[in-house]
Amino acid sequence: MGARSLARYFDPDGEKYGIPTYPIKCAPEGLATRSQLRARGLRPGGQDVAAQMLWRYPRGVGVAYLYRLDQAKPVRPMTPARWRAHEAMMRPRRICPRCGIDAGYVIRTSHGACEACIYLEEHSAALSIYQS
DSSP: OOHHHHHHTOBTTOTTTSSOEEETTOOOTTEEOHHHHHHTTEEOTTOOOOEEEEEEETTEEEEEEEEEGGGOEEOOOOOHHHHHHHHHHHHHHHBOTTTOOBOSSOOOTTTOSOHHHHHHHHHHHHHHHHHO
């Protein structure tokens, strides 16, 4: 990353962007992203965003919000009731809309059907081309 990019996104007082802002990988100790908190078994716990990291990529500017480690709380454990609720929530996403069978995995919305239905559709389309 060039010096110009580092200078553009370095605003520790928050005068330019409204909250303290740092270039990517230049945040001070004691701040972490949600992913970094989760890797440590923590969550933001209702605290406000403390700062942000900005970076450029081909389509625009990326942002990652930073939270204070000293105010983070432990991740809540999954109870049996939460697991049941999660399973009930995911069940409809596993049912193929074409054949109605539980695929055993979450069906991609871009595909719109289970792998077996997609395979059969492609296979029958290929056969019809060769038979005509």
